[in-house]
Amino acid sequence: MTGPENLPRTAGELRATGYAPRGVKTEIRENLLAALRAGRDPWPGIVGFDRTVLPQLERALLAGHDVVLLGERGQGKTRLLRTIVGLLDEWTPVIEGAELGEHPLDPITPESRRRAAELGDELPVAWRHRDERYAEKLATPDTSVGDLIGDVDPVKVAQGRTLGDPETIHFGLVPRSHRGIVAVNELPDLAERIQVALLNVMEERDIQVRGYTLRLPLDVLLVATSNPEDYTNRGRIITPLKDRFGAEVVTHYPLTVAAEMDVIKQEAELLAEVGDPLLEVLARFVRNLRDSSAIDQRSGVSARFAVAAAETVSAAALRRAALTGEDPPIARPVDLDAVPAVLRGKLEFESGEEGREIEHLVHLLRRAVAETARDRFAGLDLEPLVDVVVDGHLVATGERVPAGEVLAALPELPVLHEVAARLDVSPSDPPGRIAAAVELALESLYLRRRLAKDSSEDTAVYGP
Secondary structure, three states, rough: OOOOOOOOHHHHHHHHEEEEEOOOHHHHHHHHHHHHHHHOOOOOOOOOOOOOOOHHHHHHHHOOEEEEOOOOOOOOOOHHHHHHHHHHOOOOEEOOOOOOOOOOOEOOOOHHHHHHHHHHHOOOOOOOEEEHHEEEEEOOOOOOOHHHEEEEEEHHHHOOOOOOHHHHHHEEEHHHHHOEEEEOOHHHHOOOOHHHHHHHHHHOOEEEOOOEEEOOOOOOEEEEEEOOOHHOOOOOOOOOHHOOOOEEOOOOOOOOHHHHHHHHHHHHHOOEEEOOOHHHHHHHHHHHHHOOEEEEOOOOOOHHHHHHHHHHHHHHHHHHHHHHOOOOOOOOHHHHHHHHHHHHHHHOOOOOOOOOHHHHHHHHHHHHHHHHHHHHOOOOOHHHHHHHHHHOOOEEOOOOHHHHHHHHHHOHHHHHHHHHHHHHOOOOOOOHHHHHHHHHHHHHHHOOOOOOEEEEOOOOEEEE
């Protein structure tokens, strides 16, 4: 990007505006303070961290510290790091054509200094958007020093330059992020010799390539993520490098059912309507999984599991709508049955639980349904619904049973209107939404052993 047309295009024009260079950490600090003072949310899209993680991260950024986010998988660490980009200036000036995006009034490489001396106020200026000032690297065991720091470019050597010439260096990710943010995901996965290469960058702000030290006053904010070491067992952050990070911020999974639901709503791409009661069931299901002794809690139960579960339920409703001709497609409790088998592979179970995985998932999912129904129907007498089913009004549901058939199986009952009202469903809503409310009530009665349920391959019948 070249930036808006009304911005200065030469170093002289830039200097005339009074624009003064400032470090990236100062830039982030000032923009964060401005957002806090104005009451703006500096962290759009980040859910459930308001009183825990975000205050710690804000203090770290205000202090100008490099940061490590420590937490289990699926806690939103990478999403949080990417949000820091919003604290950079929208546009920043760089020397046009410079390899490292240097400030026109503060060049750092020999080539840029030479150009600045030769061209003076005519040094051309380009403008870089903040999105271009964020670089992300997934740490893998095969990551090299050249990837992160740089290496000698044999082409430049072949052109006649000597190895001691700084201009023979092909810069890596960190120097190329000068005046920006470098994020390293899964930092412990870097080989220890690669981590050592970051030491000088973080403390002395210079780089060493094949024994040649090039003094570059690099201006970068280095942020990283790490899983708990007892989970990864693939490596560790070496002590000298850990010491150079000014702050370690511990993340966590959503602390409340409401926060879990907010994450699902924000992240899931739902192709059919999935109402709040079913989202609450999934949120409680995930929380039950995180408390279960059958699940390897060192690996965690990612927030992505809840998102995938909601998308699976949505897909089940969409499939049923295609089979039955329903429109619009609306998820019902019967669609929850698709979750355990489809998502079992996203979890790590404790040793000794082989062969019982689906059994555990079905049990915890039913418990989540019971908890949701108990909360939603608290104080509501469902006995009239039990009575009509016992009297012979059996209710069938399944992946080939449309909502109209579920509703037609029951007579008009005041209690059904109360059930619908508890779930914010009105009589004018589509049949699928009303049937979803009725099914939740029937399933809760089954789980309380007030009704029976006879399940076949694709149909379940509630009866006495």
